[in-house]
Amino acid sequence: VNTVGIVGVGLIGGSFALALRKAGFTGRIVGVSSAATVEKALALAVIDEALPLSDAAAVSDLIYLAQPISQILETLDAIDEYVRPGTLITDAGSTKAAICERGASKITRGRFIGGHPMAGKESRGVEHADADLFRGRPYVLTARDPELEQWIERIGARLLFLNPKEHDELAAVVSHVPQLISTALAAQIGAAAGASTLAGPAAVDLTRLALSPYDVWRDILATNSVPIRAALKEFGGILEGLGRQLNEPGMEQEFLRAAKAARGLRSVSSGKD
């Protein structure tokens, strides 16, 4: 890879550029973004050069789509005619089935591999880009590519391979359902007169995600609605099961099992595995 094209130079795209540099990438990094973002990205030396999509596509060996999902889909509709044959295109979208399907049907001269770095920050925008954003975090790819894999490992991420359907079903459980739970709980607390006054750390913890801006979630919910509905239904069933056992001895087993799972995901997500 001599030239990398970053399409969408926000927090993720900008961080990927910085992470590549820190990992020893010495080639050229071109960025495609709005005029305002491009100006900031150049000033911060996150990218070497700004180009329109068609020109960036034509000069890049690796194209990294880090836009919102709906824009990634639009870029996939448009980009293939500009790329050189064999150019690798990957993305950083939070759902994979819709994007990989579009990639499979529209990318014929280039090669498309879906990706999802499970990393983020509360603050968005290239000004918050961070070379270490991916360090220790899972990074899902939907197919193998030795060179892409090598760079993902060099930036410190934990590489995982999942097909798009598997990814989206798991993401529904670990990310999309938690978001909706938090939104629902905040709504319930907001609607119960006096509840906010009593809220302690439990309510604060569980409503943190409810602060997430909708514009990030619109595309995720729209492109993953079937797995999300299935995961919501499963979650509702588990919660109802707990509700039926409130004063039964079996509840202790439920708590033990859940605590074990909660510890398990911590040991993995803190990289202690």
Add this chain to the structure above:
Amino acid sequence: VNTVGIVGVGLIGGSFALALRKAGFTGRIVGVSSAATVEKALALAVIDEALPLSDAAAVSDLIYLAQPISQILETLDAIDEYVRPGTLITDAGSTKAAICERGASKITRGRFIGGHPMAGKESRGVEHADADLFRGRPYVLTARDPELEQWIERIGARLLFLNPKEHDELAAVVSHVPQLISTALAAQIGAAAGASTLAGPAAVDLTRLALSPYDVWRDILATNSVPIRAALKEFGGILEGLGRQLNEPGMEQEFLRAAKAARGLRSVSSGKD
């Protein structure tokens, strides 16, 4: 108040004793607890003296029950015959209806007022007692008493008056349902092969409560099962409603409303109101 009797000298009882001292209480503090706890509490100067329940009850002007709920209920069954007429008895249990009902029927020589300091720590035991544990935290009383109110304000808590039923219904929403949500989500993630590997900050946040030990929750769930079931049902309805709207424009309003509620409870619980 010349003598305060703390029954159950753990994190909460010990912290109440230390908080009283810090707030200028110059009387005697007697403790009723297991031999091992009493030894630690005396060594840490959290209490001045350890006595059996009957003796502590006989010498105290204010009796503070800070045991687990089921033990508070047992103490209320036994204590009235030992107290001097008019002695104020209050408690720190996490549910109020069962306790206040027991207090109303069993405390006739003394006076019982239910209490719930909405404060805690992950570490329990008198060795973690903290004079500032109640500072800025809500402290619910189920009835008024000028002298008790004055001490609760002096220890820095935010005094609230709720009847037992109101308290338990709100606690179900802000505390008990969040606990069960977290337990259910951890169970779901634990049961989905590969999910832990993908878990990010969202799953970590929402499964923190699932680490809570069951022994704290047994009594809460048993003494508040009716309000908890009602709140679970309401929560399930809100979540289902979100599930039906995943790719509809109305979802934006749901996110905005929930984010507003989440900000609202933060401004209250951080004392910025």
